[in-house]
Amino acid sequence: MNMNKLALSLPGFSGNIDNPPNLKFKGDTANLGSVLSDLLSIAIMAAAFLAFYYLLWGALSYIFAAGDKENLAKAREKIKWALIGLLFVAGSYTLATYAGQIFTPKGGLPF
Numbered sequence: 001m002n003m004n005k006l007a008l009s010l011p012g013f014s015g016n017i018d019n020p021p022n023l024k025f026k027g028d029t030a031n032l033g034s035v036l037s038d039l040l041s042i043a044i045m046a047a048a049f050l051a052f053y054y055l056l057w058g059a060l061s062y063i064f065a066a067g068d069k070e071n072l073a074k075a076r077e078k079i080k081w082a083l084i085g086l087l088f089v090a091g092s093y094t095l096a097t098y099a100g101q102i103f104t105p106k107g108g109l110p111f
Contacts (some may be wrong), residue, residue, distance in 0.1 A: 011066035041098060048089045 058078030065071035 037100075044089060044093050044096070047092075048086065051082050051085035051089055054078060058082055072094065 055078075058075050061078060062072065062075035065075055
């Protein structure tokens with residue numbers, strides 16, 4: 001009797017969890033780690049895109065402020081927070097890559 005199992009390793013948990021009867025995991029999505037790595041990659045790319053978009057929005061707001069001090073201040077705040085967001089995304093990517101090198105048994109990256 002061959003049963004398909006999804007191996008789930010959690011701290012303090014030594015057993016396997018059976019797959020639902022009609023689901024068969026194959027290929028790169030056969031384990032939880034690869035699924036989470038894919039989701040992390042998508043989240044980092046989406047965050048970088050949104051931060052860059054916000055930076056462009058701030059830059060255009062600065063250009064179209066036409067010397068109005070209130071609008072210039074708002075545009076500077078957008079640019080400042082967009083740059084902080086980009087630094088946060090870059091730091092998160094670096095930390096995830098570093099953690100992937102430390103915690104992956106085979107030495108591979110999570111991306």
